[in-house]
Amino acid sequence: MAAEQGPMSGFRDMLAEEMIARNGMIGTIQGVYESYGFVPLKTPALERLSTLTGKYGDEGESLMYKFKDNGGRDVAMRYDQTVPLARVVAQYGSRLPMPYKRYAVGEVWRGESPQAGRYREFTQFDADIVGTTSSIADAEVIGMMSDTMTALGAESVIRVNNRSLLDALAEKAGYTERADAMKIISTIDKVDKIGKNAVVAEISEGFGETTGQLVSDYLSVDGAPLDKLAKIRELLGGSDSTTIGADNLTEIFSMLQSSGYTEDQVVFDQSIARGLSYYTGVIYETTLKGAEELGSVCSGGRFDNLVESLGGPSLPAVGTSIGVDRLLEGLKKLGRVKEFKTTTEVLVTNFDSNDAPNYVRVARELRQAGIASEVYYEDVKLKKQLSFANRMNIPYVVLIGPDEAEKGVAVLKTLASGQQLEIAIDELPTYIAQLKANALKTNLTD
């Protein structure tokens, strides 16, 4: 292969700087999700084409990686995490705990036109609860999203709504046909982009002044979540849709508020619509404070008919999906991700390869004290070894020359400060562990 030949267009190699940050972020998300009792699920990268086909619409179908394998079987590469979930729920049935709370993190493949920030292989991190209509599950997913962003060091705003309120709004305006309602809802969905006035104007033009006024009133309702909900109930009247949506959100916000989530963290926003038509209840999206222009990094809602429509059993579900790449981009932007070239904390230098047993032993003792360490492989000039440590941002260097070896000591050099001190080899692990702890404390109080 030619030396300049990289991965294919739309695909990426991820080197250390990217992967260490990414693994850290994914580990944090997993930790939070598991603290809520979500369990991992992994499904194959390849499925029968018949399992995936007809599930993603014409556009999805055209983007899918599908082919005949060597045995002549029609197969397709994973396109999302939801259809495999529906297959698993259909297949394992009562062998799964119900409600089934699962998370799945892994690559999906779509033959999109490559463009800035859009890839043909990307990672989806989904969490879903299948098998309950309880609003406790709704609140749990929203709380978990907020806890996750906090655990990642980011301040976030989760905006929450319920599709039933939007349905109630369309009904109140006299539009009970699905197509009309969807048109009104998708216009309201644009309020972030085009502003309230433009939305009202567009509605007025398409559905008349009265409807425009109603939408204007609806979008103008303001206040704390429970107050707003009371006002919206009044505005939309006592239809079933109003009651279903407002009751659900009242329950959710009561739970979240009693648990200490603030009105900065979780907001009732009656303009949120989420484009996808499969949502049936609560819907939400999450922006990072200071990186709002990235849009939602984590969103979802309730989809009580989706599992069945995907070929699974008739089971309600609620869930959320994180775009791993976009979230990582946001955290980088906020300075919440440190890029590491290596995880090594101590480089043990090499004065003379004949003394390598000594260096290897010291490195092992450091590791046993929880300090990531490596030995420089060649006994080249010390300057070259130090310059390697500098280039890799390895914070500490241990030097054991013949004089030091004789005395049973080492010179410990802290690269950031240039500070050097002689220390007994036996005391090195404890001493460096203490330096690390102090450095951590300093970082935390920064």
Next chain:
Amino acid sequence: MAAEQGPMSGFRDMLAEEMIARNGMIGTIQGVYESYGFVPLKTPALERLSTLTGKYGDEGESLMYKFKDNGGRDVAMRYDQTVPLARVVAQYGSRLPMPYKRYAVGEVWRGESPQAGRYREFTQFDADIVGTTSSIADAEVIGMMSDTMTALGAESVIRVNNRSLLDALAEKAGYTERADAMKIISTIDKVDKIGKNAVVAEISEGFGETTGQLVSDYLSVDGAPLDKLAKIRELLGGSDSTTIGADNLTEIFSMLQSSGYTEDQVVFDQSIARGLSYYTGVIYETTLKGAEELGSVCSGGRFDNLVESLGGPSLPAVGTSIGVDRLLEGLKKLGRVKEFKTTTEVLVTNFDSNDAPNYVRVARELRQAGIASEVYYEDVKLKKQLSFANRMNIPYVVLIGPDEAEKGVAVLKTLASGQQLEIAIDELPTYIAQLKANALKTNLTD
């Protein structure tokens, strides 16, 4: 899709019991590898067919998943982690730190005939050091393998040899042609399966009594590693191959012994040959004590010509590969893997969904104290809720009925013992954290 339709033959869904154990194992391996300064690398699941083709021999070629994508490009799915490494080293060149110490964990795909324990999608966990011929790197990889098995709670034996000694043996017998040497080496490789006498008989038949006797003498050399190496030097004479192999192993064993690896953990075994012809120096394989019948769970060696032959630059390399599925099977067999149905530690029961804000708050406070918790979604009969906790092996249950809520207390039930006690809700997190710590201590002293 039909309800009974599972993943395709040779592919697997991994549910909670499998995945929690697997994630734990992979996390432990990552931790050890990162403590040695290995950095993660992720390459795409799909590569240009031209990158992979011609690299795996005829059999490999026939097992590869290859197809034309929607844009008419010839593509293939990742077949191992080594060819992508060679591509990355070729492509990024001096932008990589050199030596480049990388690990990669991920799926590879091969259209094997499905049979017990053989899958078309499986996980390889590789670690390689590219760019040095230093025996320190050899010793580091071997020490790391041993540390990994220890960290996983398993006792392991790593058997180490050097291909040069086997070459020297063939030369000493007068067989300098590569094909003859390979025949002798691959016969010796069978000693584990057919025994020393059968190997000697086969060699005598093919290469004469004198060669048979030499091989018999070679295989009979016994003692501690450094003694054995001295005896083998004497037996094979002072050829270049002998010196290269014996010097390398002497250095490696000096380093490993001075670092405290015992002769039980790391053994010099002159019969180890490793089938693959691309090894050029040290070679090793690892068995688990008590699960020897699984064969090697972690093996590798030095391959100084492979990166170049795969289309990369001319760079020496040494590495190891873990078969994740086989190692997990071994750990299960040794009782070193606990199967979890959930990570939840506390189930907060639901007496009345109107009190859900209270339950959700308690669960959040528990999580903030590091205790994984979930709320039961429906206010069904308590018996049903307890039976769910039992089925899922959730150790603790918190009950807050109307009387308890009034008094600000909860009943905490330990399911294993059936013990129940009333405790102030505010004190629950600290109390359960203490119970967990005690349970852990009991486990450790078992």
